[in-house]
Amino acid sequence: MRSIRILFVDDESRRMTPMIEELKDEGHEVVFEASVDRALALLRDHTQPFDLAVLDIFIPPGQSFKTVDTEGGTRTGLLFYDELRRLRPTLKVVVLTNVGDRQVAERFAAEDQNLCRFIRKPEVLPFQFVTELDRFFEDH
Amino acid sequence: MLPKFVDIGDDAKKLREFKNLLLTRHTCSSFSSVQDLAVNVGIDLIRYLEPQVPESDDDPSQAFSREMPPLLQWEVFTRVNHEMTAPLSAIRNNLSRLRRRRAAMNADNVDRILEDMATDAEILRYQLQLLEYELEARAGRSAKHPLKTERVLLFPDVISKTINELKPMVRDQGLDPACITYDLTNMHKIGPVHIDRRKISQIIFNLFVNAVKYSEEPDTFRIHIAAEERKDRYVIKFRDWGIGVEEGFEDKIFDEGFRTAAAVQKVSGSGLGLTIARRLVREHGGDLVLKNRAKPTEFEILIPKNLPEAV
Numbered sequence: 001m002r003s004i005r006i007l008f009v010d011d012e013s014r015r016m017t018p019m020i021e022e023l024k025d026e027g028h029e030v031v032f033e034a035s036v037d038r039a040l041a042l043l044r045d046h047t048q049p050f051d052l053a054v055l056d057i058f059i060p061p062g063q064s065f066k067t068v069d070t071e072g073g074t075r076t077g078l079l080f081y082d083e084l085r086r087l088r089p090t091l092k093v094v095v096l097t098n099v100g101d102r103q104v105a106e107r108f109a110a111e112d113q114n115l116c117r118f119i120r121k122p123e124v125l126p127f128q129f130v131t132e133l134d135r136f137f138e139d140h
Numbered sequence: 141m142l143p144k145f146v147d148i149g150d151d152a153k154k155l156r157e158f159k160n161l162l163l164t165r166h167t168c169s170s171f172s173s174v175q176d177l178a179v180n181v182g183i184d185l186i187r188y189l190e191p192q193v194p195e196s197d198d199d200p201s202q203a204f205s206r207e208m209p210p211l212l213q214w215e216v217f218t219r220v221n222h223e224m225t226a227p228l229s230a231i232r233n234n235l236s237r238l239r240r241r242r243a244a245m246n247a248d249n250v251d252r253i254l255e256d257m258a259t260d261a262e263i264l265r266y267q268l269q270l271l272e273y274e275l276e277a278r279a280g281r282s283a284k285h286p287l288k289t290e291r292v293l294l295f296p297d298v299i300s301k302t303i304n305e306l307k308p309m310v311r312d313q314g315l316d317p318a319c320i321t322y323d324l325t326n327m328h329k330i331g332p333v334h335i336d337r338r339k340i341s342q343i344i345f346n347l348f349v350n351a352v353k354y355s356e357e358p359d360t361f362r363i364h365i366a367a368e369e370r371k372d373r374y375v376i377k378f379r380d381w382g383i384g385v386e387e388g389f390e391d392k393i394f395d396e397g398f399r400t401a402a403a404v405q406k407v408s409g410s411g412l413g414l415t416i417a418r419r420l421v422r423e424h425g426g427d428l429v430l431k432n433r434a435k436p437t438e439f440e441i442l443i444p445k446n447l448p449e450a451v
Contacts, residue, residue, distance in 0.1 A: 014256060014312035015226055018233035025241065058222050066401070074218045098225040099218065121229045125236040 004137055005029045005049060009039040009080070010056040010096075019054075019096075022126035023133070036080050037062040043087045050091060052137055055080060057097040057104060074099060078107065094133055096121055114139065216397040219410040220274075224267045227260035234260075259308040266345045269338070273416050287336040287423060289447050294367055294374065295327040298337060302344040309352055315361045323366035330369050334447040339420040343428065344378075346413035347439055351380035354403060364436070369445075373426065376441040384434025393430070394418050 006023065010016045011034050020030050031050070033039040036059055042048050057077030061070040064083075070076045077097065084093065095108050095118045108118035117136050124132065234257045242250065292298060299322070307317045348363070355361045366377040383402055385393055392398050397411040418428040425444045432438040 012226060012230075014308065015230035015233075015260070017256070018230070018237045018253075022237065058218075071218075074222070098222050098229065100221075101218065122225055122232075126233050127236065127240060 001134055003027045003029060004051040007039065007042060007050045007053040008032045009053065010034065011059045018126045019129055022130050026130050035062055036076060037064050040064055040083060043084055052092045052094065053084060054094045054096050057095065057099040092137060094119060094136065098122065216411060220271060220412065223410050224264060227264040230260045231257050255308050259306060262305040266342060269342055270412060270416055273420065274412060277419065289334045289336050291332045291334055292337050294330055294333055298341050299344055299365055302341045303348055306348060313352055313355060314358050315355060316358065319361050320363045327367045330367055330374060333374055335424065335443060343417040343420055343441055346417040347378045350413060351382055353409065354382040356382055372445055374443045374445065378439045378441065379436035381436050384437045385430060387433065390430050390433060
């Protein structure tokens with residue numbers, strides 16, 4: 001399994017530590033960003049190569065989405081995803097979130113499944129997450 | 141999601157009423173952004189269209205808007221769900237890491253993971269209590285339940301105990317727990333008090349979590365807690381030097397589900413913490429008041445002295 005360089009966007013750094021350490025233990029490189037503003041800056045910087053992005057949905061909107069209705073931050077990741085797609089159309093994205101309502105799940109089910117996977121945080125343990133992520137990356 | 145277009149018809153009287161409602165509740169200076177204004181006008185619009193929503197919270201049994209508009213209920217529910225699922229997932233994930241990787245970890249790593257798990261377990265416990273209080277209020281039951289008062293010491297049994305359990309949260313934000321200070325001289329002068337320990341601890345938790353979440357830079361982070369005894373009450377003064385409360389929102393921050401635009405931009409949250417904290421202390425016959433908006437933000441928890449110890 002080759003090493004993957006991952007942009008991991010989530011506002012809860014302490015709680016994401018088990019996932020990040022599991023990824024590192026399996027040989028992957030993780031760039032963690034808790035702010036959507038800084039994460040978008042990295043995506044705009046095309047000297048920053050990423051093989052894959054992991055993205056939460058319920059994140060503070062920061063300055064990037066302050067003028068948009070994010071429904072109290074519960075939908076920030078949807079807007080972030082659209083912007084990410086515009087900046088990096090072929091980047092594989094794993095949406096990893098506690099937000100589990102049908103509207104959000106259907107939104108990502110409608111995406112090209114070669115480029116996007118939707119995973120609910122409570123449904124995967126760190127080692128299972130890494131296995132799913134490896135499979136997704138190796139597919140196609 | 142707030143509706144984009146709402147047709148309230150051509151009833152001139154209703155339109156006038158709505159216009160007057162907006163004029164009395166909103167002035168441009170009260171809002172820091174157009175989005176802020178739009179969100180709050182939207183909330184009023186929903187309340188206008190569903191006028192059974194109570195405005196007053198003078199009566200503790202009516203303190204929660206039990207008939208909160210469904211559109212707002214959904215957003216608040218999503219936030220509460222997140223606040224509980226997140227610590228639960230973190231505990232499971234840390235447990236899984238320990239079971240699979242413990243042999244390769246050093247003692248410091250194991251200690252850190254155990255501390256994280258303990259913190260998330262405490263946070264989950266408080267979030268579940270928060271949900272319990274919310275559901276009780278919606279069912280109209282809370283005010284009928286007697287307080288379970290007991291004889292406790294405010295500082296060691298409630299304040300210090302609650303905050304010590306949550307210190308990893310502080311470090312998680314890149315903040316220094318040493319910047320949490322207490323006025324111990326006055327605190328220790330207060331003898332045993334009769335309070336519902338679980339409920340007053342919940343208030344400390346809610347204020348503390350807000351102070352950490354809405355802190356600014358690590359070098360300006362500070363929380364100071366003082367207490368004093370007055371003729372008929374005890375007062376816990378909770379001060380922090382975070383983003384503060386914007387002018388014009390001094391009362392609205394106690395509304396169920398309400399979050400200022402600055403708070404929304406900074407961090408996720410349920411918008412229930414202050415509402416429930418105020419309600420819990422009002423059940424004691426006391427109050428939670430905002431004494432100062434910013435630098436420091438100061439809340440006073442007022443607890444009556446004459447509460448009997450429960451049998």
